[in-house]
Amino acid sequence: IPLFLSGIYKLGYLKFINSKNIYDLFKPIIFILLGGLISYSVEVVYFYIKHRKENPFINSFNSFSFIPGVILSMIIPIYTPLWILIIGCVISNFIGKIIFGGFGKNIFNPALVGYIFIISGYYSNINNNINDIVSSITPLNQLQKILQNNFKIEEVINSYGGLINLILNKNSISIAESSVVALIIGFMYLCIKKVIDYKIPVIYLLSSFIF
DSSP states (O other), rough: HHHHHHHIIIIIIHHHHOOOHHHHHHHHHHHHEEEEEEEHHHHHHHHHHHOOOOOOHHHHTTTTTTTHHHHHHHSSSSSSSHHHHHHHHHHHTTTTTTTSSTTOOOOSSSHHHHHHHHHHHHHHHHHHHSSSOOOOHHHHHHHHHHHHTTTTTTHHHHHTTTTHHHHHHTTOOOOGSSSSHHHHHHHHHHHHSSSSSSHHHHHHHHHHHOO
């Protein structure tokens, strides 16, 4: 929720202030709703075909079918054409989830399966839609590079226009990376509620520095 609200503000409201285009104001919301709806619909069709005597709408909802689409819509660039998002959601649920047996049986993160498919197959289409955005290496990768070469941390911070700009991530192009603060708040909440184990993301971050 913190990332969702941050994305609406930074990639919706602030974009609307500059463009005066009402579509820009609601685009983050449309993006997430469309992603969730397509993923849900894919599994409705699947359950309708496989279990004709059962309610496919309820079965699809109970399998949390909308989650891959929601996550995918948050991690791909907001400038991605909607038709590419739709294809990615279909791939996420079908290739990343259904063919493995459905909810709880998939060995890969369905949303990341869709993400890899989109970036691999439609990167040029996405790149052509990005205006006034300069593609760059991520802050974490920059920090890794600097640590490996014994450079100063100030070089990472200054490359983003200062510490505040780095924290607020003013150059974000996807909802999931719209705010470091919102990400930390969400992470802390999930850890407190014991929804996730903090060790997994911490180990992942530490491994980024090592490798």
